Amino acid sequence: MNGVFLLLALALCLLALAFVLIPLLREPRDAMGPSRREGVLAVHRDRLAELDQDLAAGSLTKERHARALADLERELLDSGVLETGPDTGGERRGTRRLVQVAALASMALLPFLAVGTYLSVGYSDEVFAARAPAGQTLPAQPQAEPSDEEMTREFTRLVEGLQVRLAQNPEDLQSWVLLGRTLTYLDEFEAAGRAFGEALRHGGDRDPEVLVRYADVLAELEGGLAGEPAALIEQALAIDPDHPQGLWLAGTLAYQQEAVDEARAYWGRLLAILPAESPEAEVIRGNLAELTLR
Template identity: 35%
Template sequence: MIDFWLAVGLLLLVALGFLLIPVVRGRRAQQEEDRTALNVALYQERIAELAAQREEGVLSAEQLEAGRAEAGRELLADTEGADQGRVARLGRPLPLLAAVLVPVAALGLYLHFGASDKVELTREFATPPASMAEMTSRLERAVAAQPDSAEGLFFLGRTYMSQNRPADAARIFQRTLAVAGRQPELLGQLAQAEYFASDKQWSPEIQALTDEALKADPKEVTSLGLRGIAAFEGQRYQEAVDYWQRLLALLPADDPSRAALQGGIQRAAERITASGGSPAAAPVAKGAALLKVNVDLTAGLKAKVQPGDSVFVFARASSGPPMPLAVKRLTVADLPASVELSDSDAMMPQLKLSNFPEVQLVARVSRAGQPTKGEWVGRSQPLASSTSAPQNLTIDSPDL
């Protein structure tokens, strides 16, 4: 802010210069006028002396005229180069008063109508915050400076949610809706904030918000995830699986939340099985590939791995790019396990199981959490991507 106020001061000096320079010039002009008036008075006095000497007979008529001519030349020489007299001029007090009032009035108007707080915030956002608390403080001041900024309100609400302040987030999302309109994404965020603010108690208001959001956009991810959470908490496990399967199909292949979502689907399916039911399979689009894989460890490896070690189960093209076409992440503690690999698990949209006629199944234990490198691995023989029969895959070899 210091350089800003220095620039303001420099501009004020320039403005004062335009006001004070005419005053200084006016003083010089006044001095010139005073000198000219004195010369004229001396000329008139000289003419009067010459006339008196003529009357006394001291001077002849020719000498009188010569004296008058000489006095005229002297007056002309003394006044040569002088500025023309001003018809009218402002008095000195008015420019001086303006010189004082202009900067005072300008400062007052700027403080009232200006945006010094926004200038300061812009400077702050140019540097990364030292902590989450500092970022929150910046966002709060940005919202105070621009209360009609939907973007600022949205980010503040998300920040409150990340800090486990759902009640504050709900209040901010309500304001965001008033500014930006009832957009599906905002409705989902508000429903989520109100759900956690009410200690995970589902209510007609939350139901109405998610209904409105999904009606406007059936792919609204926050509402789908929230419906799945609410169904799982209410022990409606098949309903939770359905919502989470819909959400899983929408997430990018590299989205970090996919693993947690798949874990939630698996837990819900286990609860259905434990209660004597059978989880309904997710609908598969026409022409899409779906591989069912039963994964386990050999008995000799169970003592060499840790329950928290990551297990990646994936399919890759037998002839084609080496990267996985579809992948699921588990842990050793989940084994034995049954997983499904489909086009919805594709790492990249253009690399789907159904795009390759023959694939190989791979299961890898990786303590570092890397799907491409680990300690132990199991591989299947090449098989058609259209295979519908369940496949058994055993992790039994060192990963060299």
Template identity: 30%
Template sequence: MIEFWLSAGLLLLAALGFLLIPVLRGRKVQAAEDRTALNVTLYQERLQELENQRQTGTLSEEQWQNGRDEAARELLADTDGAESTARVGVLGSKVPLTAALLMPLLGYGLYLYWGAIDDVERARTFVEQPQTIEAMTARLEAAVKADPKSVEGWYFLGRTYMAQERAADAAGAFERAVALAGRKPELLGQWAQALYFSGDKQWTEQLQALADEALQADPAEVTSLGLLGIAAYEEGRFEEAIGFWERLVAVLPEQDPSRQAIQGGIARARERLAVPTDTTPAAAATGQLRVKVDLAAALKDKVQPSDSVFVFARAASGTPMPLAVKRLTVADLPTEVSLSDSDAMMPQLKISGFAQVQLVARISRSGNASAGEWIGRSQPLPSSTTEAQHLTIDTADGQAQ
């Protein structure tokens, strides 16, 4: 911004210089006019002197006439070019001076109307690549604030919110994108998915309507197919889940990294169809971890009872996405929670599907599960562990390793 105004100031000074040249010339014109007036006065005095000499008989008629002619020639020689300069003088004094005074105001007004310094600043900001997802989120939030009609800005902001597990915020962003771009299938699918996860994975008539509308417009809309499969699996409708996921696999490119996870979900759904539901304690313990969560005494004065606490399990290696999540508040601590396959965020990503997992508890005043103020982590442990694990939140989030 500073560089812009310095450049604009230099250009303005150059423009004023051209406009003020006639004003400076006007001073020379005034001096020429004063000299001309003096010459005329001297000419008149010379004529009067010649007339007096003729009347007294000092000059003959011929001498008197020669003297008048000589005085006239001298006057013409002294005033040669002064008239043309004087004619320019009126234009070169008042008009350029007025234009010079009005030029800054006129330029500033035109810039306010047509200028694009905000776009220049945004372009400069977007040249640098963000180092964290939080930086990307802040950049996208600034972009949609500066340009609320940017469909791409709202869409990518929604995707970024989903990556941060901020499904409610993502639903709002996708809703804005739909309002701006129309009811495009891919936007409807993303909107429905965000609503599903922000609503604690409860299927509603609104979600069904959005998914149906998206698939009616595009039968191969991948987000809607995946979401319908997830909802069917969670409700025990395994045949329907298999059908939706098989349609999804059929339209995904061969190199798509999500194909393997979806095919794993299809395999598990088929297993559930083939194996009767087992309600014995041993079966219930499969893919289930018990976690006792506590807060370090040194931190009790640094948090508020309403601060969010996220307790989750994630794979010790591989995908960083949480496998199961529970949300509490600081006021609930200490407490014991159970994380199981039924808490999975995605049916193809379950605790029982990984050999080792890590337990994490995070305090986030903003309600952001991916970043907060304080954190506690366990060492990797087998996903089949049955004894309760103890997890203490005792480390600043940015210092945790």
């Protein structure tokens, strides 16, 4: 009986390994074409904009915003969208060969190791020792909210991963942008400014989102929107006159310079493109109402 059982167990192990390992042995197809990559990046930018709007409107705390940002950036890194360097294909093929060798070795050795373990250890009644009594379920362990230190470590790991990626492919615009955003939320504004500066040198000067982000970081470093931040905002709005963050910053700059008519024009355009019932629209309506009193 034991011999028949072991043969059946060996056959089931091989069958299970086949389902897992055969896909690893196949050559992958390039599923991330240019159009799909652009689509994924567009969705990522939209989700980032929504998070920023919620933070600005006060409907999202800074801690929750930071956690959501970390999740989005990790998803983007894991998606493979940023792996566009010329050498990554060869590296992936070399890595895949190692995986295939390991897969074949696992397929050959694991069933015999399992049988050997069964023969040496055998069946143990202790398996049932930790089970809950009949009719009861083990209580679920509550998931604690990550602390500020844990979030900082998460963002630091993201920064390190992006730096490694950029060392291999310094032409990667999206990685520079992602690095700049991550450093911004770590309050490392000087490093964030350098990252956004590199992004501009690698094509970001044609992207209003990158221009506006860079302007925001420079404003933190220089203590205001006047000067180079203002020029970047103007450049962003020349590309996209209805860019929400660009309109917001342009209106804020005009307000700081007591150019009431300009501030009213920028914020009025912003209000027209925001959803009427959104918290952001409510904030803009309050700002416009304050302008009428001046």
